[in-house]
Amino acid sequence: MPKRGRAGDGSETRASDGAPPTEGLLGSAAPPLTPQTTIPLAPAPQPTDGLLGPSEPRSVAEDTLTPEDWRAAGYTPAGGSAFPELRAGAPGAAPWPDRMRTLLRTPMVERPAFERTARELHPSAAGRNVPRILDLTLRIGELLLASGEAAEDVEAAMLGIAHAYRLDHCEPQVTFTLISISHQPSLTDAPVTADRVVRRRASDYTRLAAVYRLVADITGEQISINDAYRRLARIRRNRHPYPVWLLALATGLLAGAATFLVGGKLDGKAWLVFGSAFVASVLGDRLAALVARRGLPEFYQFVIGAMPAAAFGIALSFNDWHLRGSVVITGGLFALLPGRAMVAAVQDGLTGFYITSAARLLEVVYLVAGIVIGVMLVLYVGVNFNARLRPDESLTGSVDPPLQLVAAMVLTAAFAMLLQTDRRTLPMVVLNSGIGWSTYGVLAYNAALSPIVATGIAAGLVGLFGQLMARYRYASALPYVTAAIGPLMPGSALYLGMLALAQGHSSAGLVSITRAAAIAMALAIGVNLGGEVARLFLKTPGATERIAPYLLVPRKAAKRTRGF
Structure with missing residues (x-):
């Protein structure tokens, strides 16, 4: 019978003399008894190029897909389409x-x-x-x-x-x-x-x-x-090219010029109306900037920015001097209407970008709703206190074409400054505005056309000349167009609709607001049509058979979505 080892006597009994020692919890420093076997590494896998086999250096002429396969898959063939002598790089001097x-x-x-x-x-x-x-x-x-x-x-x-x-x-x-x-x-x-x-x-x-x-x-x-x-x-x-204080003054100048544009009179009362619209617009701009720094959304900025002009217009009506308070309110609306977003929304819709167009139109609706709410809140208070607002006496007064033309050009210059337009571009923008307003005046006052039709034709000329100016300067057409359509904005129609709603005449109010929407739509469509006409009939520079033959192919329009 084998003897058991006692604790501390240094003796140890093994079940087998050849068993390897245990490593315990911390491991053993003893070398392993069995020799290590070195297994060679497996060879690196051959890189493949998808389902078509391994990728090997090959030129374009050795493409595994035929041009028919590329076209069937919806891709241009690697060697290009069948156009003769396409130049490497950019195709010529075309814009x-x-x-x-x-x-x-x-x-x-x-x-x-x-x-x-x-x-x-x-x-x-x-x-x-x-x-x-x-x-x-x-x-x-x-x-x-x-x-x-x-x-x-x-x-x-x-x-x-x-x-x-x-x-x-x-x-x-x-x-x-x-x-x-x-x-x-x-x-x-x-x-x-x-x-x-x-x-x-x-x-x-x-x-x-x-x-x-x-x-x-x-x-x-x-x-x-x-x-x-x-x-x-x-x-x-x-x-920015213009400081903040100058932009605030430009806001007031825009509203003041709009009072001469819609009033059509130059007398002692006109300068008082001009000063009231100037101060009201500057105050509204500063209030909107204040709430913007507080993080309020743009909708509330428009609500607050529209209130001072309406308040000044109501205050001017509480007297027997027959001051044109409605003109002050209308001038304040010209400084707030989102013409840039409206033109971009309609242009996106006409070119097939319906999701973007719908989103931009919804933005315009919210901004105009903010203006309407801000003005209506003040108008309700004024109507309840028997404010003497007579839009028929102020907005449909005498017509003075030279005065209105100068006012339209001043309004455009102020609007262009608010859009941070380059100083060298301002004269061309003002000239384009003069062309548009002169066309509208001849068609609306002399030819007795509908204001909607006259606005569309005038906006078309503004878009056409803006596109020509942009091509001459190799720049975007927006600086030459957006500010130039400022005098054509439907400020007076929108105000008449809001005043009718505030006085309880819902039918007349809806008619005026619908008319304002129609004028805005005609304005945006005219601008887009003028630009498309310029691009359609002007010869594209550099479009020769040798340099860029695909530019000679008739330009396709947006996709048709009704299957024909």
């Missing part, structure tokens, strides 16, 4: 909005691909910079959309930037608050998609002009990605 809008309205299968060298077509040439290119494209698109550009123009700019940096198969998409872009080089590569949310909007047409120049240089392949980022950072840091 980039025309070039990219043509490509944007062309299906992907029909888009021509620019000729690229074998080095440019190598995956490593564009793969390293795809995220940066897409990010730069989104940042520029965000600035354009926040400045009020139409969705189609934003998509055209994004497509032009992607093409300039060798990303041919890109699809940009713009909605009211979200912009995105997707790039898929071929059917065998994974797509890369990036998006960006637009949360803040600001009307700064000086910055918009700088962004347009940046896009023109990028699409002309004159600057690199790093230089484009540096210029974009400088554009974002640029200060």
